[in-house]
Amino acid sequence: MVNLKNEFLNVTILKKGAEIRSVKSKKGTEFMWDANPNVWPMSAPVMFPVCGGLRDDKFIYENKEYTLQKHGYARFCDFEVVENSDTKAVFMLKSNEESKKSYPFDYEFTIKYELKEKSIVVTYGVLNKTDGKMYYSCxxxxxxxxxxxxxxxxxxxDKNVTLKSSVLNGNLxxxxxxxxxxxxxxxxLKKEFFAIDALVFKEVDFDKVTLVNKNNTRKVTVEFDGFKTFMLxxxxxxxxxxxxxxCNAPDDIDSDFDFVNKKGIMCLEKGEYKEKVHTITYED
Structure with a gap:
């Protein structure tokens, strides 16, 4: 495990999946789900190289078919810690021959967690090491x-919004x-919202949400400029x-399997590097 701390927060991150496991305030408030294995054994899985489900768990790239599970595979991988201080940690996952069986690209995927007062700045960085273009999401x-x-x-x-959730059929x-x-x-929030599965909001026109307790001062704010799908x-x-x-939504039920044209998929040129950032602020 990797531990981060400042005057406001104590954070624990697993090397497996580079997953945040605990965020505690100095008052002792635990903000993260405890990954109870009898309910759901994770607390903050990172999704890469795709978010959500693919039709029949597969995609086609350059006329070849690949099998890739829902949310990709990064959450099950052991990341290398390439930088670590009291307030910052950088985790790296590199492609290998095994990963290329289900995802045919060479890459370095980094996740940087940096504490800034009551916030964690989460930066997903992807470097394309393929001899050609690379397509991905996170x-x-x-x-x-x-x-x-x-x-x-x-x-x-931050403003009045209208939320229309796309209806899920399995993972699609x-x-x-x-x-x-x-x-x-x-x-x-109502439990009935999740009787089938998730709420899926595509092409959102907002980039900040705050989870608030109706009866006390506990709240979590997530800012996510550049992410076009938001889920609950x-x-x-x-x-x-x-x-x-x-960055992308799940496949439609009639998806044509074409990875290049999948909505929300991003492209990197050979040697190109891009980042996506979201910031989480914890208050109690």
């Missing part, structure tokens, strides 16, 4: 503890939506809510 899946139950929490927006999206909020800046998810028996900024 996203966050942090689960925030709601010990009183999710119905004691709301999601706040139907061509229909359900409106869960109309011209309002507050969404009160929990399991009905779990006292947590995932606030998930994604």
């Amino acid at each position: 996203g966050g899946h942090e689960a925030y503890a709601c010990p009183e139950g999710i119905e004691e929490y709301s999601i706040l927006f 999206l139907e061509h229909k939506t359900v409106t869960v909020l109309e011209n309002n800046n507050k969404l009160d 998810w929990t399991k009905p028996e779990g006292d947590y809510i995932c606030l998930e900024p994604w």
Whole structure:
């Protein structure tokens, strides 16, 4: 494990998956879900090289078919710690012959966690080491503890929004939506939202959300400029809510499997490096 700390936060990150396991305030408040294996055994899996499900768990690239599981594989991999101080850690995952069986690109994928006062700045960096173009996506899946139950929490927006959730069919999206909020800046969480699975908001026009407790000062703010899909998810028996900024949405049910043209997939030229950043602020 890797530990980060400053005057406001103590953070624990696993080397497996470079996954945040604990974020505690100096008051002792634990903000992260405890990864209870009887409910959901993760707390903040990182999604790479794809977010969500692919139709039939496969894609086609340069006329060859590849099998790739939902959310990709990075969350199951052991990352190398390439930098570590009290307030910053950088984790790296490199492609290898095994990874290229399911994802045919050479890369270095880095995740940097940096503490800045009450915030963690999360930076996903991808360097294309392929002799040609590289196509990929990435996203966050942090689960925030709601010990009183999710119905004691709301999601706040900086402006009035209308939220239309794409309907999930297994891991894929139907061509229909359900409106869960109309011209309002507050969404009160309800377990019934997650009776089927997640709420999926595509092409969002907001880049900041705040999870607030209705009865106290506990809150988590996530800022995610440049991520066009935003998800909310929990399991009905779990006292947590995932606030998930994604670069791509799950496949449609009639996807043509073409990875290059998959909506939200990003492209790197040979030798190119790009970053995606989201910032999480914890207050109690």
